[in-house]
Amino acid sequence: MFVFDTLSLVFVFLILLGVVPNLFYTFGYLPHIERKAHFLIHYITFILSMLGVVTAGNALMFLLFWELMSLTSWQLILTEAKEKSTIDAARFYFFMTHFGFVFLLLFFLIVTDGDLEAGFGAMHGVAHAFAYPTLLFFFLILGFLSKAGAVPLHVWLPYAHPAAPSPVSALMSGVMLKVAIYGMFRFLFDVLYPWPMEWGVLILVIGALSSLIGVLYALSEHDIKALLANHSIENIGIILIGFGMGMIFDALHLDKLATFAFIAALFHTFNHMSFKSLLFMGAGSVLHETHTKNIEKYGGLMKTMPVTALTFLLASVSISALPPTNGFLSEWMIFQSMLGSHAIDNMSLKLAIPFAVFALALTGGLAIACFVKAYGITFLGLHRSANARHAKEVNRPMQTGMLLMAGVVVSLMLFAPAFIGLFDRALTSLGRSSVYQAIFPDGIWHIHSVGMHGGVVSPLILLAALLLITGLLWFGYKALGVKERIHRTWACGYRTHARTQYSATGFAGPIRRFFNWLYRPEEHFVKETLAGHATKFDRSSYDVHVKPLFERSLYAGTVALANRISYYVYRLAHFEQTRYAAMIFNLMLLVLFSYRIFAHQFSWATFALESVVMIITVKVLIIGEKS
Amino acid sequence: MILYLTTLLLLLALAPMLMSFMKALKMWLLFKRPVSLLQGYRDFSKLLTKETIVSQEAGAITRAAPFLVLSPLLVALFFLPPSVKGAYYVSFVDAFTLTGLIALSAFFLMLLGLDSASSFGGMGSSREAFIAALVEPAMVLTIFSVSMMAGDLGVGQAGVNLAEHFPKAHMASYLFAAISFFILLIAENGRIPVDNPETHLELTMVHEAMILDITGVYLAIVETAASVKFVIFASLFASLFMPFGLNLPIPAALGVFVLKLFFVAAAVALVEVNTAKLRLFKVPNLLGIAIVFAFLSLITFYVLGA
Secondary structure, rough: OOOHHHHHHHHHHHHHHHHHHHHHHHHHHHHOOOOHHOOOOOOOHHHHHHHHHHHOOOOHHHHHHHHHHHHHHHHHHHHOOOOOHHHHHHHHHHHHHHHHHHHHHHHHHHHHHHOOOOOOHHHHHHHHHOOOOOHHHHHHHHHHHHHOOOOOOOOHHHHHHHHHHHHHHHHHHHHHHHHHHHHHHHHHHOOOOOOOOOHHHHHHHHHHHHHHHHHHHHOOOOHHHHOOOOOOOOHHHHHHHHHHHHHHHHHHHHHHHHHHHHHHHHHHHHHHHHHHHHHHHHHHHHHHHOOOOHHHHHHHHHHHOHHHHHHHHHHHHHHHOOOOOHHHHHHHHHHHHHHHHOOOOOHHHHHHHHHHHHHHHHHHHHHHHHHHHHHHHHHHHOOOOOOHHHOOOOOHHHHHHHHHHHHHHHHHHHHHHHHHHHHHHHHHHHHOOHHHHHHHHOOOOOOEEOOOOOOOOOHHHHHHHHHHHHHHHHHHHHHHHHEHHHHHEEOOOOOHHHHHHHOOHHOOOOHHOOHHHHHHHHHEEEEEOOOOOOEEEEEEEEEEOOHHHHHHHHHHHHHHHHHHHHHHHHHHHHHHHHHHHHHHHHHHHHHHHHHHHHHHOOOHHHHHHHHHHHHHHHHHHHOOOOO | OHOOOOOOHHHHHHHHHHHHHHHHHHHHHHOOOOOOHHHHHHHHHHHHOOEEEEEEEOHHHHHHHHHHHHHHHHHOOOOOOOOOOOOOOOOOEHHHHHHHHHHHHHHHHHHHHHHHOOOOHHHHHHHHHHHHHHHHHHHHHHHHHHHHHEEEEOOHHHHHHEEEEHHHHHHHHHHHHHHEEEHHHHHHHOOOOOOOOOOOOOOOOOHHHHHOOOOOHHHHHHHHHHHHHHHHHHHHHHHHOOOOOOOOOHHHHHHHHHHHHHHHHHHHHHHHHHHHOHHHHHHHHHHHHHHHHHHHHHHHHHOOOO
């Protein structure tokens, strides 16, 4: 019924690390929520169901908890359903999560061979006997990646996660996405194990695309929670890059490199949980005090909300993958595993992987830009609105939650070797060879890459050196005994004003302009000129809105297609009743014919013949003569 | 160990002089009377004696960031390849850590720009973020390719390996990587054609715009950070792409190393005199060239082995 092997326990640990600080935060946030009972019931069930998913021992339990997790989180989004956009977001989430569920169900129906209570080990044999393992793989990734929010199934995520109350956003982005990653680990290893290289390449491509697209749309976002949600897409992409590299190395029998890449993916899973939860909590605190999600309305919050500002800074440095934080360590490991690709013999693959390196590096650069924007516009400078001016530090339980999560971030950095050891053990339990000795050949101070002539990083030494030198500089400064004078900022003779500061829109301006071909933003520029002068004006406003490409093309396109099809079906249905029978007849023909493909009785001759029969029956029976 | 610390101190001491040297060379080439090579030290000591004026709009970042801008670069200084044979060097730190440290410094510099609520600061930060985001991939790919040729990802070890076995067989990819790295050196240090270090015109400022509102010791620290960053890049270029002279006797080797640094500075100054500053939106084209050369370097290495 339940399994408690190392992989499950690792993810139970992850969920607990994410949940415990969140409980404190939620306790502080609770007075803000109107429907307390509704919220608490779903909140507790949500946490229990996530624990249930990662410990489920058979398909039935897994699907049960998975569905429970989806439904409770859907209800949690609807906790404060005052605006129509929240209800729309919840509906979108509901649809997408069940879109994924259908594929998971199909996957399990095939691999369990009807016995839903069989253990995962039993599924392995069935999956091997199945003729189309790639079909199973596609079911699996459609099911899990639609939950994890990988491109192109990510579109719901920037709507759904921000719409929930902040502690729930932190849980959804920080923890729930990781449950999908658990699913990938569990079923790829336990059920579909020896995989062809192409699957790994597909995951790598999805990962690289997700990371770039996530960070690019995060940059153009003004809603702080949507910005963070877009970063979740990016980080899931980074995890998938590590995962994909692991799958590729495994298929090529580069055992050590494969384990190293999987450890990197797991490590980034943990790191993303820690800093993304912290960021969502920080954003929630800011939102709680200023009552707006619009980043342009913040500013100067560092002076009044020091705890939030400091923890948010820690998380920002970490998510931007700057040394010596934990985010840097895992991204470093992923880079190292990609650099291990020079051990690959396949030339085309060897030449392709630098493009993934490029994508990840560009993602890193853009993430720095994005978090300078998020942090600088929110916490630095002058208050940009009255709401920001009246903000105070949040209550104690919320502060405790943030500080605890900051503690998790710091301990992931300080105890990286212990965590890597844990991940190594989890992967060993999945039948991989251990690389702990290769990563730490001489003590826990240096993390080594397992590739040939790989790099080395030593987080603790770096941290100590940075602290020491900063401290020395600071003492030097104090020793100089410099006089300090406070004066207002020089703004070329004008007073600095909240409106003369750089805005978030302006900050992302150059990057938005460079990626104009992708964004294709809708710009609204209004200028009220004075008495016919071309250059003098007293009011102007500039507003830019970016609608994501995938939403515009893929999703809007699907909706349009569905509308067209339903229109034709509607037209057919309004013909005389004989045509219903004809439609059913044709549908049966289609099912029978396509069954042959599954039953391995496929031949092109019969396929052509049957196609002709199908076309004739459709023409004669359904469409009939043109009237 | 003493040798290691001496070279570190030498690099640190040389940093302001290299900046003054570039300035002087440019002025000389433009028929102006060049500044003294000691100008950097004079500026520094003068700034130390001045009072610090802190903006009343600014928060804690303005007081903390200057230290956090300088300290990662000072840490990075410890990880550079050795300039003489036999000197101790940190062999285990790889280039990702080095670029990470430089990015950490840039991160706090950008926050510093946003803290004083001046529109110039925001403008500088925004542009810096744009340029830095595009520098990052080129940097990683160049490092990847050089480390292949050197046979080690550790920067210090790579410098030593290249000095011992100059990659004659891989001249083409080595050259491509060198071109890419030189462009990155210019872009990261805010030199013409990417940024003009001398101007205070809002249309063109990047680095200067971010530090417009800091004064006194803080300014001294941030200016030192800029010169240390140049020294880091120049000595990386000297060790990785001009790997000769390491085996000479110690004083001669040090002399050759310093000469190489001045050579890099002179090359940068020559580029500065001969080009105009690019429009901000043309900068990606230049960085695109760096990215393409980095890719070319990798591809020639893999496919042709040349």
